[in-house]
Amino acid sequence: MHDRHTRRFGLGTATALVMGNIIGGGIFLLPASVAPYGTVSLVAFGVLTLGALALALVFGRLAGRHPDTGGPYVYAREAFGDFAGFLSAWSYWTMTWVSNAALAVAAVGYVxxxxxxxxxxxxxxxxxxxxLWLPAISNFAGTRYVGAVQLVSTVLKFLPLLFIAVAGLFFFDADNLGSFHEGGGSALGGMSAAAAILLYSYVGVESAAMSAGEVRNPQRNVGRATVLGVLGAAVVYLLGTVSVFGTVPHDKLVDSQAPFSDAMNAMFGGTWGGTLIAAAAVISIVGALNGWTLMSAQSPxxxxxxxxxxxxxxxxxxGVPTFGVLASTVLATALTVINYVSGAGGVFEILVLITTFSATVPYLLAAGAQVYFLLTGRRDEVRPGRFARDLVLALAAFGFTFWLVAGAGYAAIYQGVLFLFAGILVYAWMRARRTVREREAAEGLATADAPAAAEDSPKGILAP
Incomplete structure (x- = not known):
């Protein structure tokens, strides 16, 4: 009965949640962002896709063992205790509401x-x-409406992007590509530089695991939805970038402010492509905000x-943690208002940098948790012959996430660590309150038991 009322996400909705959260507004600028490094950036994208798939498979394995809402938080706490679990939840929560503010600001440009x-x-x-608030209202209405909005928005943004990705292959001209490696230095250096920009394209891979408590048959569907969502996003990302590279001349692409619009105009002429892509971008961002608003409440x-x-x-x-949705949306609103009213663009950019580091903390802890589970005698929970494969996947996911941290840059790591450690005070406060309650409960129980023990003792003999 409980599952019938609360687990409202089927495989299709869970897949849309993953794909919709991964594909936000960044896709519409990515080809121009990596064009200065040449087509070596396509190789970097391929490597990143393999890393994201390894992480997706690890989340699927972990959700099969612990099919509960909270995803990375649940795994970290189960493996390493309360403090690690809190750091995962705190970091993830920080990342979601700050990035929601950034997504809302990004929507303005397309409007x-x-x-x-x-x-x-x-x-x-x-x-x-x-x-910010339209997705919040959708969340207040319940997970059934969140799922419906996510399905519709994912289809509406996926189809035009996929159309450009496929149609662009028919207009592909190798002369537009430029050289394999642009600029000075080695090709490997160029690939790493491009990867640093592309690294966070797959943030959101954990979405189905984070909402496992709302997914029907989570042991089966979370893993499948995660892999299918990553593969769907990868098709759009890789084919779309290849098509834009092949239809827009390289020298123009480097300076493009709307590469997909330029690709549409190059393929079909006119300027109507810009309007179409802007509409797709707005739908994409609102759909991503719909999913990320739910994610912002699940971990806390x-x-x-x-x-x-x-x-x-x-x-x-x-099915929706309403206070978490409200708190995250209010915080994102405050940050957005500060950005516009005070013009503190520098402060806003610093906070956005924090999200790049904050996203990696739960990933590292989750991959580490999987390694821990596999190495501490829990092989009975792994199918025969899968131990080595699961260990390799977990190590690959950890290495991929470690690369994410390295690519975040010194400024993001420095600011992110400061913000992460600020949460220690919150942990100390909550842990102290829980300890006091537990002690008072134990003392009350002991006091209640003492008279009963005295009454049961023979006269002249003290009760222990």
Missing amino acids: HVLLPGHASKGMDLAVALIA YAAAKDGLFPAAFQKKRR
Whole structure:
């Protein structure tokens, strides 16, 4: 009965959640971002896709063992204890609400293309806040509506991107590619530089595992949805980048502000492509915000159930942790308002950098947890012959995530570590409160048992 009411995500919806969260607004600028490094960036994308698939398979294995809402938090706490679990939940929560603010701001630029001539700071702020709160309202309505919005938005953004990716192959001209490696240095250095930009293209791979408590038959569907979602995103990413590279001349692509629009214009002429891509971008961002708003509440919800986050985060309605959604959306709103009202673009960029590091902490802990489970005698939970394969996958996922950390850059790591360690005070507060409650409960139990023990003792003999 419980599953019928709360587990509302089937395989298709869970796959859409993964794919929709991975494909945000960044895809529409990626080809231009990596064009300065040459076509070696396509090799970097391929390597990253393999790493993301390894991470996806690890999340599928972990969800099969622990099919609970909270994903990486659950695995880290089970393997390494409360503190590691808290760091995973805190870091993931930080990443979600800060990146939601960034996505909302990114939506504003595409709305300008759809509605030219209406730009003002007040109007931009209103658009950003609408982009934040519409997905929040969808979440308040329950996971059934979240799933429906996610399915529709994923299809609406996936189809035009896939159309460009496939149609571009028919207009492909190798003369547009430029050289394999642009600029100075070695090809390996160019691939690493391109990878540093592309590294976070697959953040969101954990989405199905994070909402495992809402997925029907999670032992089977979480792993499949995660792999299918990554593969779907990879098709759009890789084919789309190849098509843009082959249809837009390299010297123009390097300076492009809308590479997919330029590709559409190059293929079919006119300028209508820009409007189409802008609409797809807005749908893509709102769809990503719909999924990420749910993700922002799942990790603190799981931690709150274990007494590591304030109890209010446990409040749930129709499968959605409503207080977590509200808290994350309010924080993202405050950050967005600060960005527009004070013009503190530098501060906003620093906070966005923090998200790049924060995303890797739960990934590293989850991959490490899988290694721990495999090496501590839990082979009985692994199918015969799968131990070596699962260990290799876990090590590959850990190495991939470690590469993510290295690619984040010194500034992101420095700022991210400071923000991560700030959570220690929250952990100390919550852990102290839980310890006091447990001690008071134990003392109350002892006091209640003492009179009963005295009554049961023979006269003249002290009760122990």
